[in-house]
Amino acid sequence: MGTTRAGVQEPALPGRLAPPLDDADLRGCLVRSRPGDFEWHDGYRRRLGNVHADCETRRRLPKDSGLGYRDVIRGNGLAP
Numbered sequence: 001m002g003t004t005r006a007g008v009q010e011p012a013l014p015g016r017l018a019p020p021l022d023d024a025d026l027r028g029c030l031v032r033s034r035p036g037d038f039e040w041h042d043g044y045r046r047r048l049g050n051v052h053a054d055c056e057t058r059r060r061l062p063k064d065s066g067l068g069y070r071d072v073i074r075g076n077g078l079a080p
Helices: 005-010 032-040 064-075
Strands: 051-053 060-062
Touching: 060 064
Parallel strands: none
Antiparallel strands: 051 060
């Protein structure tokens, strides 16, 4: 679940992980994609995002892309 999406969000991260310009205070980063908006349009047939939500149990499980993003946050950067 989510393995192909992990490679899509990584190119957008280095700019956010670089030292901030003008001492900007960056405390968070929201990962969102345009295709995510199509979940609403398609009646949730396609499940996009970093977390899988089970509608019946309301349980949320991180996908591989979410686990990859977690590692970026923990390491404060991307591994070479």
